[in-house]
Amino acid sequence: MADKPTDRNEKSGMSRRAFIKNTGLVAGGVVGGGLFGGLFTNQLQKKSPVTPHENTSGGLQDARVFINRAEDFDILSAATERLFPKDDLGPGAIELGIPYFIDKQLAGEWGMNSKEYMKGPFITNIQAAGTHNVKRDQDTQGPNAATQVPTPTPRYQSILNRSEVFTLGLRKINEVAQKDFGARFVDLDPEKQDEVLRMFEEGKVEMKGVGSSNFFSLLLQTTIEGAYADPVYGGNKDMMGWKMKEYPGPRASFLNDIEKEEFIKMDPVSLRNYQGH
């Protein structure tokens, strides 16, 4: 942990060195590749201006409504950027607004598990297996019959709702980074960050009340959702996710195109366009 506190970008909580190495981006502000050099010396403290236009989800949604601690949000930003990194195809998680998308999801019905069955008793696989099953290839794994815990079981058996799982998980990421790699997660090299994330993916990290692979699975699911959901939810900023995929957004009709052989590329439209707001 070589970086001094003064070396930090106050806004992101990320050290300057790690920040540049990892992303070229700062959570909440977007910096293009061309600005990279300038950024290094003097633009770090500045938020690049957001210029809303007709089809943008704008900057007004870029504020936390669920996650209290800025530090937790920075971990979320850094982790999602590793899952969906910026590359020459286009923006990564931070630039797409994915951390804000996830924050908003956690504040709502889905994050609160309000339409899920949350009545006890909660018999968690984690007591026996250290993880809930999250993926189909885990179906054959689990405790043996002697434990009296059925295998495999329906996957979600936690008493925690998703927003609680995220809060615990994000803090656990930092704990693991500190313990195993001697630095805060946001300060680690990308390769080390990936190692930490992989430990969660493989369920090797012990979490209370939920398997770490369950948390990882939710993190990955929401990252992908944030890249490609309609921009009204705060991710897929300016439909940049859709542009990468050449996805046209909600359209009234493909009746005249459905039989055509050649690929038809369309500029995307959003739900806002479609509904005529």
Next chain:
Amino acid sequence: MVVKLDKVDVVIVGTGWAGGVVSAELSKAGYKVVALERGKNVTRDDYIGVKDELRYTNRYEMMQNLAPETITSRNYIDEAALPVRTRKEMMAGTDLGGGSVHWAGATYRWKAYDFEIKSKTIERYGKAKIPNDMTIQDWGITYDEMEKYYDRWEKTAGISGEPDPLGDKRSSDYPNPPMKESPAIRLFKDATKKMGYHPYQVASGNLSQAYTNPDGEQINQCMFCSFCTQYGCDFGAKSDPLVTVIPTAMKTGNFEVRTGSYVKRVLYKGGKATGVLYVDNMTGIEYEQPADVVVLAAFTFTNNRLLLLSGIGRPYNPKTKKGVIGRNFNAQFNITFLGARGFFKDKKFNSYMGAGALGATLSDFAGDNFDHSKLDFINGGGIELRQYGSGAIATNHVPNGTPSWGPEFKKNSIYYTNRSYVAWYTMATMSYWHNFVDLDPTYTDSFNDPLLRITYKYTDQDKNMAKFGIEKCSEIMKEMGADIVDEDEVPQEFDHVYDGGHYAGGVIMGADPETSAVNNYLQMWDVDNLFVVGGSAFPQFAGHHPTATIGALGYRASEGIEKYLKNGGQLVKGKQESASV
């Protein structure tokens, strides 16, 4: 305190295709009909302009709220079942029109073979072909008898299609021509024709042209907009109860639908159903709705659960193998719809366009269309290539070996977004003594009534058939010219994910009251004025999508209910068949 309401002729639980068809037919015949729907009231307006993948596909907007009630699930009879808690794992449609509103539209008639599977299997292969554990049985009705009901429903729904070249006899063509062919569909058809198979266009409940059905209901032409499966239609162009049978029933003046009405019990006295007990979700007030005839036409889970909660019929006991309610639960789970995905390096498709039932299919490996003498399974399934129209969130298919996140995932998932297709096997699932439903001893709903418990495991038959289908699909994908073909793996165990809507049985049809709950009019053997309609009546699951058969059973039941209302009594004489396993 329970508020007792005035008696009606018929009370129906559920407003999907099953309840909708019965509602329309009986109210047209002049009977006073009340339908109870647990979900909210919706109209076509609810589905206009809401093309939102996150909300509908990923957050299950049209699916049952599980907070008050879900199911529990286990594989083996000596295990404790656990609740299926999230809507990602348990999707059943709700609201007016039920699961029949969010359906894709794929329409198949089940085969003459399916309705007489046990007899026909023994006839062709001998008794030894049916394993001891397997409890398949004939339906007590033949395809020839079912044909007119299929025909009726297809006309009501305006199905757009062409006949299966290997299909059974039809009295008339589909009412509308097949859907347009996309390049991917052409590729599948060309390849499979070359292989000597008989591809044809999937018959579709997304309409190929504007249509007025025999009841005078207008259904619009499909726009291929892709927001179809798990959505209500933006254009009234997908055939569902909201644009057909429910308005037909409404027009008669004899029909009332009460949404937000959660039925808790079928009331039963002196060998007859006297009505139902339900609670109004908005007020919490309980009502008794008396009726001459009670029709359970809810989802499979609810039909079974209401009978078990009400103490009607003899519950199935897997230890003694006696009893009928809950017996022969059968379904298409994660071992069905397996196949092979092809990745095309240099070919791009307009994959974002499509419709729920847009696709090509073939029946060369369905039912008993192929010789099973040397195969280690019976029955089969369709092979389909569907072009639903890929959502941006859903479409992240990457060749095997690609990590599931990070730079390589991003690169491949974006590259192959419009460059991959899957062919899958819609295989049949047979029934077994060890697959059944009953009431859970531990978990309860918000009224403290027990949840329904599913016990379900796979057998060698399932695994062998899945493997066979995957190989066929893989060959097809290669013939289609895919550069990479990834084959699905056969799961070893049922994964407790209920996400396809194809769950059936438990209140099954048959000729013998010892092994079936309802006769071939869907009338309960034990209770003359109680009819149980829907997928719950399937004794086993055929190798094609189920909706047309549920619609057809709706017409069959309507005929039976009318007969009962006129003459009373048991409509069919039960036969004693050879003892079950």
